Amino acid sequence: MIGGKSLNSLVLYILVVLYSCPLRFCTSRDNITSNLVIKDPETIVSKGQNFKLGFFSPVNNSRRYVGIWYNHNVSEPTLVWVANRDKALNDSSGTVMINEDGNIVVMNGDKEILWSSNVKNTKMNTSAQLLDSGNLVLRESSSGHIIWETFKYPFDSLLTRMKLSHSINVVEKATTSCGNGTCGPFGICNSDNSPICSCLKGFDPLNQGQWEAGNWTSGCVRRTQLDCERNNGTSSGSIKDRFLKLETIKVPDYGDRQPGNESECEGLCLKNCTCIAYAHDVGIGCLFWTGSLINIQKFSAGSDLFIRLENSEFGHKKDFKLVIIIMVITALIAISIIIFFSWKWMAKQRGKTISSEHGEVRLSDSVDVSLGDDMSNVSIEELPLFKFEMLVNATDNFHDGNKLGKGGFGPVYKGLANGREIAIKRLSRTSTQGTKEFMNEVALISKLQHRNLVRLLGCCVEKGEKMLVYEYMPNKSLDAHLFDQSQEILDWRLRFSIIEGIARGLLYLHRDSRLRIVHRDLKPSNILLDNDWNPKISDFGMARIFGGNQDHASTVRVVGTYGYMAPEYAMEGRFSERSDVFSFGVLMLEIVSGRRNTSFYKHESSLSLLGYAWKLWNEDDVVALIDARILSTNTSYRAEIIRCIHIGLLCVQELPKDRPNISSVLSMLRSEIVELPEPKQTAFAEKWSRSHTGTGSSQQSQKSSCSLNNVTLTVVDAR
Template sequence: MAHHATITTALLVAFLFSFSFFLHADVAAAASTLSQGQSLGANDTLVSPGGSFALAFFTPAGGDPSRVYLGVMYAQATEQTVPWVANRDAPVSASSAYSAAVTASGDLRVLQGDSVVWSTNTSSTLGNATLTLSDSGNLQLTAGGEQPTVVIWQSFEHPTDTFLPGMRITLDRSNGGVRRTLFTSWRSSGDPATGDFTLGQDPLGSAQLYIWRQTTGGENATYWRSGQWANTNFVGVPWRSLYVYGFKLNGDPSQSNGVIYYTFNAYNTSDYRFVLNPNGTETCYMLLNTGEWETVWSQPTTRCQEYNTCGANAACSDDVSGDGQPVCSCLKGFEPRDPAEYGAGNWTQGCVRSVPLSCVSGGGGGGDGFAEFPGMKLPNFAEWGSTVGDADACKQSCLGNCSCGGYSYSTGTGCLTWGQELVDIYKFPDGEGYDLFVKVPSSILDTGSKTRRWIAVVIVVVVVLLAACGLLLWKCRSRIKEKLGIVGSRDKKRLPTLLPLREQRQDFSGPKQQSDHQEEAEGGKKCELPLFPLEMVAAATDDFSAANKLGEGGFGHVYKGTLPGGEEVAVKRLSRSSGQGLEEFKNEVILIAKLQHRNLVKLLGCCIQGEEKILVYEYMPNKSLDAFLFDPARRGLLDWKTRFHIIEGIARGLLYLHRDSRLRVVHRDLKASNILLDRDMNPKISDFGMARIFGGDQNQVNTDRVVGTLGYMSPEYAMEGLFSVRSDVYSFGILVLEIVSGQKNSSFHHMEGTINIVGHAWQLWSAGEGERLVDPAVRAAGGSATEVALRCVHMALLCVQDHACDRPDIAYVAMALGSDSSVLPRPKPPTFTLQCTSSDRDGLFEGRQADESYSACDLTVTMLQGR
């Protein structure tokens, strides 16, 4: 009996031990933290509070099944996706007993049996060390137990190959040394061990991102360069602006002893990640609702995108024939360094000057000029002219410096100059890139001028001969008709000066989806559009003289004109060099001719003759809203009564476009410069070149071509190409905030704690200090103006909410603006537009030792075409 009792007792103890073990495993599987003294076993998982990420042991898909790693993984992805690996170079054996534990000294260790294969190498005297996995994917070791805890280690400071929202790519030169955040690729898709490619900031402080490749000799050779940061994107990355994803540069690169870093924030519910792949490409992925990953962008994908493919002073162009070989060509004024090798495909030899600069031989620089190269990736090793304020000053600065070999100026980059060697130049396709001006002797430029003069002479001679032949034929036309028996055409009807739009359908045909709507004019009548002769339009504008120019837009200039009857008009002349303007011209003629409303600008006619494409509008003597709103000298003319009248008028115009017109229209480019003002300051929405017509059953459309103006575009449109009538509501909200404050949206970019006017407005309004947003000129007027202005701010914050479904439609907006009694709902915080405050940024690296060195820290593919 004693023997049986002993067996029973042993079985009970074993059962209780097994039960406690499984209970412990279940708790670990559901937890997001691991406390001091606890461990994570082979079958245990830590899950972030929102279920976005998980920490567990894994075997890489397609890898060696005997090797096991501890890593952070996406919990919602259908395929195994591991953005961070702990023991990437020290896997544990699948056949052994392994675990991860938080020690009493505050150290995270990966154990194989009793052996430590990987450790964070941290310690803390505060006690109560805890490992936490956040919904950002950051794995943190904290100590102290009570709030606030001290972060003693975090995975975001020690990345592997993936750049996640909230991470930093840092260059720290504050203590005399150079410390950088470095991302290193996997060895292969199935092997997370350290690979051959590394990404990080330029150690020289140019704020450029580099990818280096480890050579067989163990040295790091430059493989790819992002180009200079230009406020919204890199000059070497020709895709939609990174700025709309929250990608930004913090710190001042000109300070040689400071800290600069890049970071980005996810502005919607989609998950994005940048991955340095084993083949050296940096790729941006987006997690779809299906759990699959979609590739958004990747570089380098061609030989020309790789670093300095063609050598110094040569431009690289992708071969359109499709054989994958780059096309190298020397810049103007240069010739191959070694013609025999250059022609044989050895492009790395580059080019040298064919004729020395005059300043080199003592000419003083007066005999030099600049050859222009548009659409380029700007060269490496640029020097920034911080004191140069415009393009002409930048040109003169380079011209007067004998060591300067070229310059470039843009609002994003400022003045950049280069020495005599121009390295890593890429000719972008499709008109992207920046203008590069290379210094060359004037004799080379004159050679081109002489060639053009000879061509002009030949053209003139040919035209004269053709004109003479034509005159001769015209004089002999009666005899020719008699010989051929042709009846005279004197009695034939002339083309009418007023043609139905339907008769011009072959010239302005749009998508089939739109054609059914275009067959219907307002009131069921034909929509007739006057066609003006080019001679009449030219005479009305004094041959498009500069004195009559009212302004210019993305696709041409606008002139004031006077028709023979004395009517004043505004003439929009499409630029001949505009490759995109033709579609917008067709769209505007078809669309606006059918829309008639007091708050929409009226199209009087058009002119189509040869390459000329011209639209004739009613003339607005007060020009556009931005001419008043953003001019300190004229802003005072806009009292609150006028501003509110403009807001209401814009809302009524949008209401007509979205609901009351026969064509349901989304404008897509609503901004202050597209709101025109008549003599009585009545607002009129203009520029329908970007507008789109919706079908009767359509609520949302996806486009592969995102066009518009940064700062006014809704997040879902800017990042994923999705637009609807709620996209216009978002733009209207931005416009209302500008009207109330009298400030441009872009003027808030550099303010502490905010990224634009939306973030600034939210901070003031939520803190009960909304009056500070109202233009001082309006506040000074007193009365009820400030109260109504604050109500407009409240409405604007409802219009600019992150998700389209949360925004009100324009019918509600128009109704609420006209009623003081309706109670407005509380808007949601604009997470797309708020950024970390300084305290938030400091907290990210909280707990890092002063002497610690570290080596680690929509969407469809469309091109953003800003205006």
């Protein structure tokens, strides 16, 4: 029998225990069953009190997660596994339970499943248990067989006996010398080393004094800023950041997961400027880290971690193959320079043999000041000089049978010199024009090299003669094939290739050559065709050089060919790159239609080709403009031909600002610019008479003959 005093003491003890430990918290258990549910903020603890499972919130964050952590640190748990990291709870209504399908699930207050162990086809009586190793296992109750465990689905931390990707056994050193965050941000801990902490490669201690004193918690800072950060977060191919591989590492905490193979992980991280490290595991995929890297440890076995560093942190090893290549290239350059100056000296010596009657011809003697100071220093002796006798023999004394054509400059002959076919343009002695153009062409084309520009081989200035020697074009000029019914018909694929080649040549003149050139006389007779039908722009006698910041110029001496001159040039003497674009547009419409722009002048008050094309465009009957000879052979190119007419109309707009530049034209031709703007009314679209053409007249524009170099030179006084 218990005395009254003893009974009172026992009742008081029971009341104290019940008061201090509510019923649902008093049972320290390590399992979850269909009848035992964990509600926030309840937890379960492993049998040996090493690990705890329950609800937690990260620092400065009110969202709730379910995880496993070490039981030794209550204030700031060291997490080893998190369930619902992708779907956090917004309040404390969450529960962890065994679902009716046998899986462990995390639910919110609305019974929505935020996470599941996702074992397929369980439909059995199961229970979960938190083991003293930190492994949460799901067992089939009757047999005790484990059907799911967290150790097969790790996140950021590696624990003793954990199998990473079912194959890598990781044996962790004791959680005493390399505790959580011992080495601070960007520090790495190795319990076999002394001291145990060191900075990652490319990083230095934040506080050197504390570091030397054995206090490493302040961590390390990056020595060289990432190239990505210097470029304001750009992820283009020019970024020079690289990744340093660290082997057998306990990876940092709180990495973000994303599916992907090992090669994809690096690319994904490199594209994201905030990504500073990545790892890969077959069972997990890609893991990415941003911000600071905390709790990195070196193990005898573990994962590979890749740290992002600026390229210079990797150092530069001598590449002897590269050294050899550089030496060879340097030697070749030196030899080339020696050969060049030797050739120039020999050319100068040959130039001195020119008759004293004519003396040395320099650009400063004849060329316009508008060509600039650089051109006034160019001498003809910079070109190979052909002997007059050689050219006489090559052309059979300039026999009429070798004459290819004639223009305002003079006749053009075919010749054969040293087994090579050449074309010789001979300045007419009786012509009042040509000296200026001769020197202009010497100055310009000798400095230009492009597959779509005719190549100048040399010149001759002897015995009162001035001649230019070119490579011979066996397929003559473009006008011969467009307008001469007796010549071979050019199919559409060849015509389109010619259009594109002319555009490439113009792009080189306008943008890519070391001199910015405006041709000023682009027309079919100045487009020569080589043996492979490649177009080559010729006749640079009227071309002009633009300065670096110059976008247009004016002249009182308008030269060119009516029908191809832009209105601002023909009427006001103003020319620019857009003037060449206008001429190119006329040329495109001629190539498509097979008709000369000037062919419409035969009837008084008739439309020009531009006006005719504009009329058909507005009537939605632009097919009528297409050369019947190409449309009848193949109709599959009709859409491409119509697109070229569209581009041609854009090029012949009245105002220069409404015309595209030649770079845009090329993009349109290649369909890199898919949507084309609607053209406005073209220049010269109205019916006109000859009085609209100005006070001067063309020497050749009325003629229909075709030639290799049918030079048409027009001089018009500016209004």
